[in-house]
Amino acid sequence: MTHSLNEIEAQSRKAARGTGLSWGMAEEAAKATRWLESHQLPGVRLLAEVLTRNDGVAHADIAPQTLDAPWTARSGVLCPLASGAALNDCADRLATGHHIEMEDVTSPLLIVPFAAWAALHICSPVRVQWRDIRIETDGYRIWVNDPKAQVGLASKVALTCSRVSEMNENASLPELRGRVCPTGWDILGTFAHRTYAPDTPESRRLGAGAGVSDND
Amino acid sequence: MKPRPEPSFTSSMRAPSQVMRLARLGSFHQCRLSFMRILTRRMAREAWSFTRPIFDIDAKGVGHAVYCAHTPDRTYSLVAFAHDLPAESRSDRVIAQAWDSTFALFDGVPTKEDIARLRRNVPLQEAGRVTETELSVSRANRSVRLWEHVIARLADGRQPDLHEILKVGYLMRTTAVYGSGKLGAADREAIAARPECSAPFQIEVLSVFLTRAYVRDLVQHMAKTRGGARAVPLAPEIARRMGIGNSTGLGMAPFLLNHPTLINNWIAARETAIARVRSVPLASADEVETFRDLLARTILSVDLWRSDHPIQIEKLTDLRVDLQRLSHHVEAADLNTEAPWNRLFMWAETELCLEAQECLASLMLEPYGDLVDSLADEMSDLNAAAFRIDGTMSVAQLREILHRNYGWAMDIDWAERENCARAWYVSEEKLEPRLGERFDEHIADYEQPLAPGRDAAALNDALKSWHVDAPIAAFLLAHPEHRHSVRRAQIVDHAPYAEIRDNTISADLLPIDMLRCKLAFFGATQFDPRSDRWVRICLFGNAPYPENLQESNCDDWPYPVLGETLQ
Structure with missing residues (x-):
């Protein structure tokens, strides 16, 4: 079974919010997950891992402490969502040839969608690299060089993002469906459920839209 | 076409602080840029053809049917499942679990296997699952009162009472039309590049358009089953009066807030259209005649508009009074000299209630398809990077x-x-x-x-x-x-029209204002609030059926024809 990208984004947004992300962060986490899944990369599984690890953790502990290089977190471990959002906010730095470096960021693949949006903004492809892995994107297409098949790992790495002049010509286009990891999907569902207010007789009476009968 | 004279002045667009107030948005009316009219114009212009390859429904009204819309390039098929629903299961709520009919809009022509798969899923709606070959999923319930009346009359060889038809306006009402990837259906991105999908919600309104034909056929089939040789088909002029109802609750209200760029594009298109018409230097006799004719037909339409809700009753009373004032003003006003529409609109802004102002704004666009209609292509949100x-x-x-x-x-x-x-x-x-x-x-x-x-x-x-x-x-x-x-x-x-400039959590918020705005852009008429947070409307009332799309001037269908009423 496949999922529509809108389903993936909606589930991810609610799940991110359910673990305490701000609405604005949750929106971007969801779009990042959608972006990865559209490239047949494990966005849902990685989002589930990150949300599980950082469930209820304060943003200030896992976000870059400052925007001066290299980026580090107060807790010692950077969240890829907080770091990715900051990366995209600072995309103009890439345009001027600066690198953005992060230390000890987990699930680094989740940084790539944010780098992709940065690439769209500066109208130039960007490269994200860590360990043996090199990924290039112009915002739309992606090229992944992953000799040891480690791109989906959650472990923490040092990562660099920089502008490149040309994309690898073997870059692939996004697809219109996602084949999500079922376990990750269920975890997101559990987190998403936290955003629903428990029903009470009062809320049923006060809050609902329509009447009950349609026999007229 | 003759080139238009250059305007000697250009009217600017109304300010967001004026337009984006809930009271005004809650007074919007359909116009040339409404999504249903964008669709019917395209279907007529491109001469879409329509077929019904399957109508397999038994004497109890159970079975399925397929309705195909053939564009110049491809086919879309409404797969309809008819059910025999006990009265106690019939609920207007989006949360109901059973319906009189359920539908999917299929991208192409479905095979037997596709229909078998859809039969296992579509009747379950939210509890089922569809795939990327489906573009929308929807359901509808009968108006019990009118359904029985129409079948009984037709079965007996008589036409239904037009008064009864006009009181309700539809034989079935939908309680949800899901598109854009819901329940596993195709994402909008999958179809957004198709010309017929470039304006917003074209798939959803196509689904409703085909549903209306199905409902007409189903009621005739049931009457024939009951009455046998005595039964007669619905008279076309009566069938035309019937649209598809829709019950919309709070689920739709957050949409306006959750899609700021899209809402901006809808409002900006309509405001651009209004500004263009206000900038017209001189109106031709034909343009003035079109306006006067449609104003008279609007007055008739508003006379037929029924609501039991105190707020809407008051708004309707004011609207009726003000449309009469507008009519008198237009009779006496000079529309033959410079900038007639701008002068008329400025008069309305000081003299008429919001409902009548917005009604006039929509009406003024009618003679000017050449200035207005191309704006339909600017109403979608193509700027995915805006976030x-x-x-x-x-x-x-x-x-x-x-x-x-x-x-x-x-x-x-x-x-x-x-x-x-x-x-x-x-x-x-x-x-x-x-x-x-x-x-x-x-x-x-x-x-x-x-x-x-x-x-x-x-x-x-x-x-x-x-x-x-x-x-x-x-x-x-x-x-x-x-x-x-x-x-x-x-x-x-x-995107200056992206934000509603009013408090959306105040004690006196009326969510129906948000619903009305969105539904007016769909092209809905006959808004009938059932509470401050739930509204019933009519879609495609008075519209041509698929076989009538090539009749002349089918574009002004939202306006009932004078002299045909309540005879």
Whole structure:
């Protein structure tokens, strides 16, 4: 079974919010997950891992402490969502040839969608690299060089993002469906459920839209 | 076509502070840019053909049917499942679990296997699952009263009573039409590049258009089954009066807030159209005649508009009075000299209620398809990158944007209970948006981000302690809770109609205003609020059926024809 990208984004947004992300962060986490899944990369599984690890953790502990290089977190471990959002906010730095470096960021693949949006903004492809892995994107297409098949790992790495002049010509286009990891999907569902207010007789009476009968 | 004379003056668009108020949005009327009319114009222009390859429904009204719309390039098929629903299961609520009919719009022509798969899923609606070959999923219930009346009459060889038809307006009403990837269907991106899908919600309104033909056929089939040789088909002029009803509750209200760029594009298209017509230097006799004719037909349409809701009754009373005043004014007014529509509109802005002003705004566009219709191509949201935050913007720049666009929100005391009495949340039971009482229910922890005014005011307060030159990226590292408001502010800076400039959580909020705005863009008429948060409407009432699309001047179908009424 496949999922529509809108389903993936909606589930991810609610799940991110359910673990305490701000609405604005949750929106971007969801779009990042959608972006990865559209490239047949494990966005849902990685989002589930990150949300599980950082469930209820304060943003200030896992976000870059400052925007001066290299980026580090107060807790010692950077969240890829907080770091990715900051990366995209600072995309103009890439345009001027600066690198953005992060230390000890987990699930680094989740940084790539944010780098992709940065690439769209500066109208130039960007490269994200860590360990043996090199990924290039112009915002739309992606090229992944992953000799040891480690791109989906959650472990923490040092990562660099920089502008490149040309994309690898073997870059692939996004697809219109996602084949999500079922376990990750269920975890997101559990987190998403936290955003629903428990029903009470009062809320049923006060809050609902329509009447009950349609026999007229 | 003769080139138009250059305008000697150009009317500017109305300011967002004037347009984006709930009371005005809640008074919008359908117009040439409504999504149903965009679709019917295209279907007529491109000479779409229609077929019904399957109509396999038994004497109890159970079975399935397939209705195909053939565009110049491809085919879309409505797969309809007819059910025998016990009365106790019939519910208007989006959360119901059984319906009289259920539908999917299939991309192409479905095979037997596709239909078998859809039969296992579509009748379950939310509890089922569809695939990327389906573009929408929907369901409809009968208007029990009218359904029985029409079948009984037709079975007996007589036509139904037109008074009864006009009182209700439809034989079936939908309670949800899901598109854009819901329940596993194809995402909008999959079809967005097709010309017939370039305007918003074309797939959803095509589904309703085909549903209307199915409903007519089904009621005739049931009458024939009951009456045998005595039964007669529906007279075409009566069938034409019947649209498809729709019940819309709170689920639709957050849409306007959750899609700021899209809403901007809808409103901006209509406001551009209004400004263009106001800038017309001279109106031809034909243009004035078209306007006068449609004004008279609007008065008739409003006479037929029924509602039992006190707010709408009052609005309708005012609208009827003001349309008469408008009619008298137009009889005497000079529409043959310079900038006639601008003068008329300026008169209306001081003399008429909001309902009548917006009705006039829509009517003025009617003679000017050449100025208006191409704006339909600008109503979708193609700017997927708009959600990116510009972190290089300075605190001072952001504060200026906030003051320019959210000054109204900064004038509200958000600590006052009546100003934040409500909270939007999603209920655990049915996963639908609801509006609750913040101080009476335990819902604040579950609040959805649907109070942009309050949140912008809070953002503005938080920015006060930051240096004016600091980049927003640094502010957001420390204050991720304001990220969604910064995004909205930056969107509104480029898309001025993106934000409703009213309090969406106040004690006196009327969610039906938000529903009305969206539904008017769909092209709905006969708005009939059933409470402050639920409205019934009619879609495609008086519209041509598929086989009538090539008849001349089918574009003005929302306006009932004079002299045909209640005879």
